[in-house]
Amino acid sequence: MKIAVTGSSGMLGTAIKQVFTDKELIALTRNDFDITDPDSTRTAIRDIKPDFLIHAAAFTDVDGCEADPEKAYLVNSVGARNVVIACEPINCPVLYISTDYVFDGREKTPYSEGEHPDPVNKYGLSKLIGEYFVSMLSSRFYIVRTSWLYGKGGKNFVDSILQGLSGNKEIDVVNDQTGSPTYTQDLASRLKELPGKGFGVYHITNSSYCTRYELALEIVRIKGIKARVNPVTSGKLARPAKRPGFSALASTRLQHEGISEPRHWKEALKEYLTGPNI
Numbered sequence: 334m335k336i337a338v339t340g341s342s343g344m345l346g347t348a349i350k351q352v353f354t355d356k357e358l359i360a361l362t363r364n365d366f367d368i369t370d371p372d373s374t375r376t377a378i379r380d381i382k383p384d385f386l387i388h389a390a391a392f393t394d395v396d397g398c399e400a401d402p403e404k405a406y407l408v409n410s411v412g413a414r415n416v417v418i419a420c421e422p423i424n425c426p427v428l429y430i431s432t433d434y435v436f437d438g439r440e441k442t443p444y445s446e447g448e449h450p451d452p453v454n455k456y457g458l459s460k461l462i463g464e465y466f467v468s469m470l471s472s473r474f475y476i477v478r479t480s481w482l483y484g485k486g487g488k489n490f491v492d493s494i495l496q497g498l499s500g501n502k503e504i505d506v507v508n509d510q511t512g513s514p515t516y517t518q519d520l521a522s523r524l525k526e527l528p529g530k531g532f533g534v535y536h537i538t539n540s541s542y543c544t545r546y547e548l549a550l551e552i553v554r555i556k557g558i559k560a561r562v563n564p565v566t567s568g569k570l571a572r573p574a575k576r577p578g579f580s581a582l583a584s585t586r587l588q589h590e591g592i593s594e595p596r597h598w599k600e601a602l603k604e605y606l607t608g609p610n611i
């Protein structure tokens with residue numbers, strides 16, 4: 334099976350390239366085509382003719398999207414549309430990577446696939462419109478929502494905490510944002526199992542959830558760093574884009590399809606922080 338992945342130079346793309354070793358993987362970057370250009374996207378995908386396409390390319394800077402919502406719409410919404418329009422005539426299923434940030438974060442229990450999305454920032458809105466384009470224009474699609482990604486080859490919260498502590502003995506971390514930290518390797522291994530399964534929306538994260546403060550405490554504990562982590566509110570560390578307060582995802586669909594839920598986030602984090610990847 335010929336599987337193509339957009340955004341292959343990004344963080345998730347890096348893990349997909351490591352995990353999909355026994356399949357014929359075509360790793361696409363911006364140099365192959367810019368997803369905002371419908372003509373080059375269509376021509377390139379028609380010529381490659383993949384059997385399955387994972388669309389991971391996106392404008393992922395949440396505060397950047399808030400500052401430039403037109404770019405967010407162009408890359409995350411129209412880009413997804415261009416990819417789907419290119420895949421449909423060659424009967425290629427599309428797997429669109431989406432986000433927990435499509436939800437407003439007002440719930441107290443993890444969001445399942447059927448719950449109503451209502452994003453609180455421009456990044457989440459642009460990804461949700463991308464979901465709408467994918468579901469309306471593709472006859473064979475997967476939408477995989479995931480959250481709080483970390484891994485090799487990209488900017489992420491786990492690495493930022495380590496960098497923040499490299500010259501300091503104290504760090505402030507928000508304790509009013511809850512989600513499921515997800516190791517890109519674990520997500521990629523589940524994505525590999527999806528071709529041939531039922532189409533539609535899936536939630537895939539490492540299991541269980543925590544606040545960003547609790548995540549930082551676990552990073553410090555695993556690495557044996559002598560530092561103080563202070564819990565603060567999002568208001569104290571004001572960022573341009575609002576974040577949902579609670580955005581943990583429930584992976585109900587995976588079980589129905591006979592795919593095991595990824596391991597507990599603490600186990601995955603330990604492997605990342607103590608393994609050869611960091």
Ligand SMILES: NC(=O)c1ccc[n+]([C@@H]2O[C@H](COP(=O)([O-])OP(=O)(O)OC[C@H]3O[C@@H](n4cnc5c(N)ncnc54)[C@H](OP(=O)(O)O)[C@@H]3O)[C@@H](O)[C@H]2O)c1
Pocket residue numbers: 339340341342343344345346362363366367368369388389390391392393394408412430431432433460479480481482483486487488
């Ligand atoms: N990171 C998270 O915490 C998180 C959480 C939930 C969902 N997601 C979703 O997961 C997916 C992967 O995220 P990631 O963290 O791996 O992202 P990333 O590291 O920022 O990588 C994004 C990739 O998209 C490419 N790209 C951006 N604009 C493009 C364009 N116009 N044409 C072609 N390629 C373009 C980038 O290429 P360049 O390097 O050339 O710019 C890069 O390779 C995204 O769909 C994201 O929305 C991420």
